Amino acid sequence: MTNLWEETEIILTAHEKTFKDVKYIQGSNFGITKENFERVAKKSKYYSGFGAQKVAEDLVVVGDNWWIERHEYDGSEWWEYKEKPKQISEIKEVSHLAGGMWNKLSELNETEVEDETKI
Incomplete structure (x- = not known):
């Protein structure tokens, strides 16, 4: 008990x-x-x-x-x-908040970061 x-x-x-x-x-x-x-x-x-x-x-x-x-x-x-989480000073634009499985915010949006570098 x-x-x-x-x-x-x-x-x-x-x-x-x-x-x-x-x-x-x-x-x-x-x-x-x-x-x-x-x-x-x-x-x-x-x-x-x-x-x-x-x-x-x-x-x-x-x-x-x-x-x-x-x-x-x-x-x-x-x-x-x-x-209470410490506020992070770096701000980024994202297009995905959901869609993966057990992903972090950065992981859901890393494909677009890679695509932008190819332009």
Whole structure:
């Protein structure tokens, strides 16, 4: 069994954060206090393996420019750490945002870059 509080502390520690770094906690429709989250998370135990997702799927724990959100695959669930991406100063014109399989933006648009150099 997985304890939600312990799981939360593990993901925070892995990214050099503590619960003191958390600014707020919420779902899609309302927030909860840090104290309320800590109290309930400490007594929340669930099976994190395959099956059905048990922890609220819209639960997020938010800090300055980072957050953790719930992720799930076939019922197996975990926290995923996210950070606000650093803005890149180089801007390019693209013609494709989709079309490949597991491609990056640059890969979807590299054919046109090669074609332009042949002109």
